[in-house]
Amino acid sequence: MDRVVVVGAGVLGASVAYHLARSGADVVVLEAERSASGASGATLSLDVTHLQTPYAYYRLNRAGSEGHLRLAEEIGGPSWRHPAPLIQWADGEAAQQALRERALQVRSWGHACDLAPAAALREAAPEVDPAACSAEEVVVHTGAAWFDAPRFVQALLEAAARHGAELHSRTPVTGLLREDSRVTGVVAGERRFTASTVVNCAGSMAEALAALAGVRLPMRAVPGLLVESGRLPDVPLGAILAAPGINLRPTPDGGVLALSRDIDARLDARLGGPLDGLSQELFRRAGDVVPELRRTGSAASRVGFCPVPLDELPLVGAVPGAPGLYHLVAHSGVTLAPVLGRLAADEITTGRPSPELAAYRPDRAMSGDVYAENMRALGCHVPQGSAKPDVQL
Numbered sequence: 001m002d003r004v005v006v007v008g009a010g011v012l013g014a015s016v017a018y019h020l021a022r023s024g025a026d027v028v029v030l031e032a033e034r035s036a037s038g039a040s041g042a043t044l045s046l047d048v049t050h051l052q053t054p055y056a057y058y059r060l061n062r063a064g065s066e067g068h069l070r071l072a073e074e075i076g077g078p079s080w081r082h083p084a085p086l087i088q089w090a091d092g093e094a095a096q097q098a099l100r101e102r103a104l105q106v107r108s109w110g111h112a113c114d115l116a117p118a119a120a121l122r123e124a125a126p127e128v129d130p131a132a133c134s135a136e137e138v139v140v141h142t143g144a145a146w147f148d149a150p151r152f153v154q155a156l157l158e159a160a161a162r163h164g165a166e167l168h169s170r171t172p173v174t175g176l177l178r179e180d181s182r183v184t185g186v187v188a189g190e191r192r193f194t195a196s197t198v199v200n201c202a203g204s205m206a207e208a209l210a211a212l213a214g215v216r217l218p219m220r221a222v223p224g225l226l227v228e229s230g231r232l233p234d235v236p237l238g239a240i241l242a243a244p245g246i247n248l249r250p251t252p253d254g255g256v257l258a259l260s261r262d263i264d265a266r267l268d269a270r271l272g273g274p275l276d277g278l279s280q281e282l283f284r285r286a287g288d289v290v291p292e293l294r295r296t297g298s299a300a301s302r303v304g305f306c307p308v309p310l311d312e313l314p315l316v317g318a319v320p321g322a323p324g325l326y327h328l329v330a331h332s333g334v335t336l337a338p339v340l341g342r343l344a345a346d347e348i349t350t351g352r353p354s355p356e357l358a359a360y361r362p363d364r365a366m367s368g369d370v371y372a373e374n375m376r377a378l379g380c381h382v383p384q385g386s387a388k389p390d391v392q393l
Contacts, residue, residue: 002196010040013201014156015341021163032172036150038203042304045147067338075159080152086144086240089135103139112143125239132289146249183324200327204305213322218310223267227282229255230296258286315362
């Protein structure tokens with residue numbers, strides 16, 4: 001079978017590489033730094049299926065979520081998926097009503113969630129300060145999970161290697177090989193890698209890679225600030241929390257990872273300068289929800305850049321003007337990686353378009369509407385001219 005070069009060793013690149021190699025393809029993965037060094041290692045990494053709209057996109061995310069269970073059986077090794085209830089609440093009557101209506105909608109789609117009294121929060125996560133939740137009702141998503149994305153990527157790459165795939169770390173792509181309009185490989189410094197298909201899984205830098213072939217990908221690189229605490233002194237956080245103004249989840253070593261989209265909205269003006277004030281504000285908010293965090297101190301903070309298509313739905317497939325270059329870009333990539341990697345690999349190896357991916361082609365018309373409730377709920381609208389990450393492909 002012809003060679004396939006995958007550019008980027010994040011969750012999407014690792015997943016498509018594994019599925020390609022498993023199908024018998026000759027696979028080479030090129031990563032500018034190290035695996036999971038981009039958005040895959042700098043996001044909250046939650047299963048956010050419950051926030052996705054419209055229904056077809058919810059179903060795609062559901063398939064991705066369920067795909068993690070299938071992959072765990074296939075490749076084995078240490079678990080990267082950590083089941084935990086996800087508990088949401090809101091401030092104010094209007095926000096609480098919107099949350100209730102959304103919960104009822106996804107429950108009608110078959111999603112496992114319940115409306116529960118606030119006491120359910122105290123039972124699932126006694127570490128939470130009762131004063132942090134003024135709502136009388138919370139939404140509990142019982143089938144939720146958070147992901148250790150670097151471990152997930154490592155497991156996929158190791159499994160791909162067992163099927164013969166090669167990984168070249170610290171190998172940034174600097175150009176594309178072309179015959180007329182067709183992409184026939186990549187240039188990485190002084191090296192040339194020929195391929196029948198190049199898969200663009202470069203994350204926030206996917207737009208730059210596409211531009212080398214004269215293709216414009218309709219996407220943004222959205223910055224996000226994460227703060228990680230030290231280990232909680234008593235027991236680890238027992239739930240994923242979607243609280244007003246902040247989201248919290250456990251970490252593999254017993255700490256807490258925090259993100260706030262309204263703080264993220266202020267990042268553009270601060271990138272390139274000190275972020276201490278924003279990091280401290282984020283950690284303070286986390287301590288207002290889980291007071292024990294104040295005893296641990298902030299262990300680390302980092303900024304990641306999430307690749308976000310303009311209508312917030314995935315970009316999957318080739319563009320007619322540059323055959324041989326297959327794009328795979330998505331927000332919520334950790335949730336979607338199992339299903340997108342499988343479907344993309346099948347398209348590449350068989351040449352048959354997948355009906356499940358028809359709505360996500362990169363050259364589709366975009367109205368500018370926000371379709372994914374995940375992004376709307378998080379307030380993640382990105383203005384023209386947002387900061388781009390200064391990293392290599």
